Amino acid sequence: MSVRTRFAPSPTGYLHVGGLRTALYAYLFAKQNNGTLILRIEDTDQSRKVEGATEKLIEALQWAGIDYDEGPGKDGNHGPYIQSERLAIYRTHSDLLLKNGKAYHCFCSAERLEQLRSSGATMYDRQCRAIPYDEAQQRAAAGEPHVVRLKIPDDGELKFHDEVRGDVTFAFNTLDDQVLLKTDGFPTYHLAVVVDDHAMEVSHVIRGEEWLPSTPKHIILYQYFGWTVPKFAHLPLLLNPDKSKLSKRQGDVAVEDYRAKGYLKEALINFVAFLGWNPGDEREIFSMQDLTNEFSINRVGKAGAVFNIEKLNWMNQQHMKIKSDNDLLPLVKPLIIEKGWGSFSDEYITQVIGLMKERVVVLSDFAGMCPYFFEEPSSYDEAAKAKNWKPESSAHLLKLSETLKTQEIFNAATVEAALRSTAEECKIGAGKLIHPMRLAISGVSNGPSLFHMAEVLGKETVIRRIGTALEKIQ
RNA sequence: GGCGCGUUCGUCUAACGGUUAGGACGGAGCCCUCUCAAGGCUUAAAUACGGGUUCGAUUCCCGUACGCGCUACCA
Numbered sequence: 431m432s433v434r435t436r437f438a439p440s441p442t443g444y445l446h447v448g449g450l451r452t453a454l455y456a457y458l459f460a461k462q463n464n465g466t467l468i469l470r471i472e473d474t475d476q477s478r479k480v481e482g483a484t485e486k487l488i489e490a491l492q493w494a495g496i497d498y499d500e501g502p503g504k505d506g507n508h509g510p511y512i513q514s515e516r517l518a519i520y521r522t523h524s525d526l527l528l529k530n531g532k533a534y535h536c537f538c539s540a541e542r543l544e545q546l547r548s549s550g551a552t553m554y555d556r557q558c559r560a561i562p563y564d565e566a567q568q569r570a571a572a573g574e575p576h577v578v579r580l581k582i583p584d585d586g587e588l589k590f591h592d593e594v595r596g597d598v599t600f601a602f603n604t605l606d607d608q609v610l611l612k613t614d615g616f617p618t619y620h621l622a623v624v625v626d627d628h629a630m631e632v633s634h635v636i637r638g639e640e641w642l643p644s645t646p647k648h649i650i651l652y653q654y655f656g657w658t659v660p661k662f663a664h665l666p667l668l669l670n671p672d673k674s675k676l677s678k679r680q681g682d683v684a685v686e687d688y689r690a691k692g693y694l695k696e697a698l699i700n701f702v703a704f705l706g707w708n709p710g711d712e713r714e715i716f717s718m719q720d721l722t723n724e725f726s727i728n729r730v731g732k733a734g735a736v737f738n739i740e741k742l743n744w745m746n747q748q749h750m751k752i753k754s755d756n757d758l759l760p761l762v763k764p765l766i767i768e769k770g771w772g773s774f775s776d777e778y779i780t781q782v783i784g785l786m787k788e789r790v791v792v793l794s795d796f797a798g799m800c801p802y803f804f805e806e807p808s809s810y811d812e813a814a815k816a817k818n819w820k821p822e823s824s825a826h827l828l829k830l831s832e833t834l835k836t837q838e839i840f841n842a843a844t845v846e847a848a849l850r851s852t853a854e855e856c857k858i859g860a861g862k863l864i865h866p867m868r869l870a871i872s873g874v875s876n877g878p879s880l881f882h883m884a885e886v887l888g889k890e891t892v893i894r895r896i897g898t899a900l901e902k903i904q
Numbered sequence: 905g906g907c908g909c910g911u912u913c914g915u916c917u918a919a920c921g922g923u924u925a926g927g928a929c930g931g932a933g934c935c936c937u938c939u940c941a942a943g944g945c946u947u948a949a950a951u952a953c954g955g956g957u958u959c960g961a962u963u964c965c966c967g968u969a970c971g972c973g974c975u976a977c978c979a
Contacts (some may be wrong), residue, residue: 440979475978540977552906552975577977595909604907604975612977619979643908643974666910673971701916704928708917712927731917734972738915741929751942789941799940814939849938864938876940 433465434633437491437498438623440472441483444684445490447737448638448668448676451702455665456636457496458703458725468630469501471512472623474616484512490685494695495718500630508630513622520617523625523655524578524610528567532654533610534559535566537576553606554579578611580620580647588646593634593663594730600646608647620644624651627660636663636727639734640675663727666706667734676737688742692765692793694753697746705735715748743791750790755783758793765797771804781886785878800877803886806895807873810903814875818865824900826856827866831896840889842881849881870899 437453439445445453460467469491471484484502491498500506510516527533536558546555558566559581570576582605589599610621617625627635642664652659668676676683682691688698700716707730709716716724750758759780766772766779782803783796790796830852837844849867853860868880871892877883884892 438979442979472979478978536977543977547976550905598908600908606975609977614977616977618977623979638973639909640973640979664909667973669972671915675973704916706916710918712918714916714928733910735917736915738929741916744929747942786941788943818939846938861938868939874939878940880938 431633433460433463434468434631435460435465435636436468436470436627436630436632437496438470438472438626438637439487440475440478441480441487442478443480443483443486444686445487446676446683447685447688447698447702448683450490450494450496450685450698451668451705452636452638452665453491453496454494454699454703454721455663455707455725455727455730456634457498458722459634459636459727460499461722462725465633466499466506467497468506468508468632469498469504469511470626470630471502472619473512473514474619474622476614476616486686490689493689494685494699513617513626516622516626517615517617519629520611520621520625521615524617524621527580527610527654528563528578530654531563531581533578533580534563535561535570535576536579536607536609537561537566537569537574556607559607575613577609577613579607580610580651582607582647582650588649590645590649590659590662592642592645593661593727594666595642595664595732598642598645600643605646605650608644620647620651624648624655628652628655628657632660634661634663636665639664639667663730665730666732668705669734669736671736671738673734673736681737681739692795693742693746694749694761694793696752697742697749700749701742701745705737706731715745715752747788747791750787753787755780755787758783758787761793762796765794766804769797769801769804771797774804778886785882785886789878800872802872802874802877806898807871809873810869810899811874814865814869815903818869818875819903820862820866823862823866824903826852826858826863827870827896828900829856830863830867831893831900834889834893834896837889840885840892842879842885845884845892846881867896870903871895 435456437449437456439449457467459465469488473479488502498504500508501511524533528535538558543554558579583602585602587599587601589597592598608620609618611617645662645664649659670676670680672680682688685698689695696717699718699721703716703721703725704714707725709724710729759776762783763776763779766774782800786796786800790799830849833848833852834840834845837848849863850860853863864880865875868877869875871884871887
């Protein structure tokens with residue numbers, strides 16, 4: 431039997447990082463089993479419709495490198511893959527259940543249900559179960575508003591095996607007669623998910639732990655239809671720092687947010703993969719290929735995991751270092767252009783990347799942390815000035831500048847040689863020249879090696895900036 | 905409230921029932937060094953609690969506590 435997994439998000443307008451991890455695990459599991467990953471859009475709640483949400487979801491998935499095999503835009507003979515386009519199918523199945531006495535029409539009004547709840551009831555009181563099938567059918571045909579509810583067996587319990595949690599048991603008398611078909615004719619999640627997973631021949635349902643309590647209802651449905659029950663794997667939740675379910679309000683949750691902030695997809699994927707899974711040894715930096723080789727559902731943990739930005743930052747740096755300067759260029763260039771520095775050549779930007787990549791944590795730092803590579807310093811850091819700019823610094827720098835002007839070849843090595851010999855002539859330590867020169871050409875006191883920075887900036891710029899600094903700094 | 909799931913350093917986690925309970929992020933310190941990073945080294949820091957079972961429990965069982973999830977005609 432071939433492995434078929436699915437990622438079935440509801441189109442809320444963005445891809446949640448928890449969803450990203452679910453999708454990733456489903457993808458990895460499918461990949462390593464030579465299986466198929468299906469993307470299915472669960473848009474059965476009309477009131478929650480968001481324009482363009484599906485497109486955004488697909489784009490985020492694509493960006494992350496999670497390719498689905500079947501889904502919107504990729505037919506696989508199991509479509510359509512958008513639930514709002516499958517309404518007739520749910521209706522048919524609901525009717526089948528009704529006919530077989532496994533479900534019933536419920537005409538209770540929203541008001542009655544609310545009253546029921548406020549009077550302390552924790553489940554529906556099954557009042558409409560007593561209505562004879564023919565009568566209910568007539569009332570429904572006459573247009574009386576109603577829903578269809580699932581008949582939960584009266585007593586007994588349901589035990590099932592979860593791939594990550596082991597055996598789980600629920601007593602039937604704690605299960606509600608779940609609504610399957612809403613008044614508007616749309617199915618609820620519970621009906622749609624079962625009908626579709628079966629129709630799409632899903633073999634492994636990999637989803638978040640929040641679905642664990644409703645799994646018994648789903649299994650009952652499989653049994654009522656006489657279908658094979660797929661395997662279930664309920665993943666531990668991703669948590670806020672306060673341990674509640676990861677949500678907006680407490681930080682960024684959308685994949686798009688992290689992308690926009692300048693995180694590499696490699697880092698986000700690696701990070702999220704390790705929230706709930708690890709290879710069992712001490713390696714931590716994994717590529718998508720490494721993950722597909724080594725991921726195993728057996729090693730997925732049971733406890734929720736806090737989404738820790740500090741660690742993500744570190745991982746991003748690690749992946750940044752792995753990437754070549756050339757690979758980083760297409761990611762950095764747009765940010766440079768956006769800043770209005772479009773006139774710099776690819777070669778120049780690539781050199782800047784080489785000098786900065788182990789000093790930045792996110793891509794946007796390339797544009798934010800070192801503006802001096804792209805424009806003249808507009809001011810000079812006061813603290814650095816106080817610390818490193820001595821009364822005699824001007825004279826020393828002037829002398830250095832004169833020496834630099836005579837350099838035929840201007841690179842890190844020659845600049846360093848010139849600076850050190852000048853320092854010697856002035857009978858001062860090299861540091862007494864290095865720090866003021868750094869301040870003069872960058873405006874700040876930190877950054878890459880001074881000599882390499884000078885090489886990238888070029889002779890003309892360096893000499894010009896020293897001149898400007900000499901005028902502006904007393 | 906009911907049901908379910910979970911619980912190892914602050915965080916992510918490792919540990920066939922036998923380890924000085926390991927690693928990583930973050931913290932502290934040192935080294936390297938023209939600054940900032942990076943890197944290297946060192947260090948503080950955990951098995952929720954109580955009972956069993958066992959020669960021996962982080963590990964198996966029970967209970968308690970705590971946390972989280974679900975409890976919608978939302979997914």
